[in-house]
Amino acid sequence: MYSNQKHHKQHITKDGIPVDIEQIRKLFIMPESPDKFHEFGNELLDMIHKFFTEKGGIHSSILLPELAKIFSNIDIPENPHRLKDVLYEIKTKIIAHSVKVGNPYYIGHMTSAIPYFMILLEMIIAALNQNQVKIESAKASTFVEKELLAWMHRIIFRRSTKFYKANIQNKDIALGNLTLDGTMANLTALLTARNLAFGPHGRFPGIREAGIAEAYKYYGVDRAVILVSKRGHYSIDKVGRTIGLGNQNVIKIPVDSKNKIDIIKLEKTCRELEETGLNGGPKTKIIAIVGIAGTTETGNIDNLKEIRKIATQYNAFFHVDAAWGGSLLLSDEYRYLFSGIEKADSVTVDAHKLMYAPPSLGMVFFRNGTELRALQHYSNYIIRPDSVDLGRFSVEGSRPFAALKPWATLKIFGKEGFKLIFDYAFELTSVLRGLVEMHCNFEAMNQPELFIFNYRFVPKYVQEQLNKLMSRIQNEDFKDDRNQFIKMEYLNRVEKINLLLNDLNTELHKAIREEDDSFVSRTMIDAPQYFYQDCVVLRAITINPLTTPEILKEIIEQQNKLGLKIYKNYFQSRFEKI
Numbered sequence: 001m002y003s004n005q006k007h008h009k010q011h012i013t014k015d016g017i018p019v020d021i022e023q024i025r026k027l028f029i030m031p032e033s034p035d036k037f038h039e040f041g042n043e044l045l046d047m048i049h050k051f052f053t054e055k056g057g058i059h060s061s062i063l064l065p066e067l068a069k070i071f072s073n074i075d076i077p078e079n080p081h082r083l084k085d086v087l088y089e090i091k092t093k094i095i096a097h098s099v100k101v102g103n104p105y106y107i108g109h110m111t112s113a114i115p116y117f118m119i120l121l122e123m124i125i126a127a128l129n130q131n132q133v134k135i136e137s138a139k140a141s142t143f144v145e146k147e148l149l150a151w152m153h154r155i156i157f158r159r160s161t162k163f164y165k166a167n168i169q170n171k172d173i174a175l176g177n178l179t180l181d182g183t184m185a186n187l188t189a190l191l192t193a194r195n196l197a198f199g200p201h202g203r204f205p206g207i208r209e210a211g212i213a214e215a216y217k218y219y220g221v222d223r224a225v226i227l228v229s230k231r232g233h234y235s236i237d238k239v240g241r242t243i244g245l246g247n248q249n250v251i252k253i254p255v256d257s258k259n260k261i262d263i264i265k266l267e268k269t270c271r272e273l274e275e276t277g278l279n280g281g282p283k284t285k286i287i288a289i290v291g292i293a294g295t296t297e298t299g300n301i302d303n304l305k306e307i308r309k310i311a312t313q314y315n316a317f318f319h320v321d322a323a324w325g326g327s328l329l330l331s332d333e334y335r336y337l338f339s340g341i342e343k344a345d346s347v348t349v350d351a352h353k354l355m356y357a358p359p360s361l362g363m364v365f366f367r368n369g370t371e372l373r374a375l376q377h378y379s380n381y382i383i384r385p386d387s388v389d390l391g392r393f394s395v396e397g398s399r400p401f402a403a404l405k406p407w408a409t410l411k412i413f414g415k416e417g418f419k420l421i422f423d424y425a426f427e428l429t430s431v432l433r434g435l436v437e438m439h440c441n442f443e444a445m446n447q448p449e450l451f452i453f454n455y456r457f458v459p460k461y462v463q464e465q466l467n468k469l470m471s472r473i474q475n476e477d478f479k480d481d482r483n484q485f486i487k488m489e490y491l492n493r494v495e496k497i498n499l500l501l502n503d504l505n506t507e508l509h510k511a512i513r514e515e516d517d518s519f520v521s522r523t524m525i526d527a528p529q530y531f532y533q534d535c536v537v538l539r540a541i542t543i544n545p546l547t548t549p550e551i552l553k554e555i556i557e558q559q560n561k562l563g564l565k566i567y568k569n570y571f572q573s574r575f576e577k578i
């Protein structure tokens, strides 16, 4: 046995814990009798079970400054603590103040309930401690990951059976990557697109070798851009900044009344960029056009078929950000919503969204399986060229065996199980939309496609005023100058009402947070129906299989009560003056 005596002098802490290497080593060794491990495990599982089943407030009532104070100890503990004391601290200081995102009344974010078996899968992942970067630390798990990638690739791209049989475990083909999250998946796709756009050619070694300035010079361009709708997730902006394009070269295309990219404006922008270059202006390379399936704030899906055509016409890479909606392809019934996705060059899907895995796990898929060679790298100590190491094709280095979660879930639920979950989520969304549309004090603010519904509290009196004004704006004849002035006046009043509604809904949202019985999120969208004026909306995401229509009814009734109280106390007279 290793002797620590010449290195460390053993001492005992004031809590009676011996401080010596033998004690520390014991923490790395599974106890010989399983009793001790089970004892710890049972305590832990008990704690988790309680967190899952506990009723009551969603966010815990502790104030943020109090929490900050609890975690403001600037010293790392000098001496070891007992495991059970640390567990107690986790229980009282962390679990007690964690957000109950699995609560069926929590319908505000893409983070929702997870199946309980995920917790057990996380334990297996931790216990195996595989590192997916290389086969030397990830044996079976490398092949599991490749199998999962092929399964998901197939539901997206629907290539031939022969293609999948040949490539599922082909070491030189990367059908995709598992990434930390959707942001990294988008980064992987668009970095690949950039490298392909400025790849090695003739004597030019490619952008990876020569850098951006040389690449632009060689290819004769002054500017490289990515195009996405203004509903694009902010991760696309981050990617633009990260891969050296700059914010101003992530060009935002307007959306139509259904929050989908305006195809005519997309085509026009591409044409103008091309013409500017031909007419002596800066020459622009469109690296990629990004389609969204569905949008983060409104859950809508772009017209992917049309984007494909434009991308082909302008020789641009076509990436689909399906971080939110992509998992729906598991069900053939909803495939029609994503028509054209099979023609994309790459697609992002998040497993921690509609595959109900805990955060975080992104996935990115490439149509041919050869595209990722544009990122390929080697190292002498790992990821050698002739190896099967997954790390040869990824931006990230060390990665956990997170593939186990969706891989096992696909078996436990089957495609049929996922279909049932999605059917139910569609039903919940339609119930909520119905409740809002039937209610005299609420207004629906989008047409939800994928479980994201925006609405706002608009008391009946205000709604009547707003409807009257809108109907006049739309139906009256404003041709002569005097009438133009009247139209301006109507528009002005609509704007004022919407501004005050923004304040009212912000206050309502604060009150919902304070009550803490339920949760919806809040965002601001430029609403097409109000001439793209910025409107504060409540945002509900109805994907928790434990949420019921009755719960949704309770939530709307509670919001109505709170809304009326705030309206009467602080807003009524202000609305009456408009």
Ligand SMILES: Cc1ncc(COP(=O)(O)O)c(C=O)c1O
Binding pocket: 110, 181, 182, 183, 184, 186, 233, 235, 292, 294, 295, 296, 321, 322, 323, 324, 350, 360, 362
């Ligand atoms: C459409 C879309 N793309 C990308 C992302 C980024 O995903 P992540 O938070 O996993 O990085 C999100 C997150 O909400 C999203 O909705």
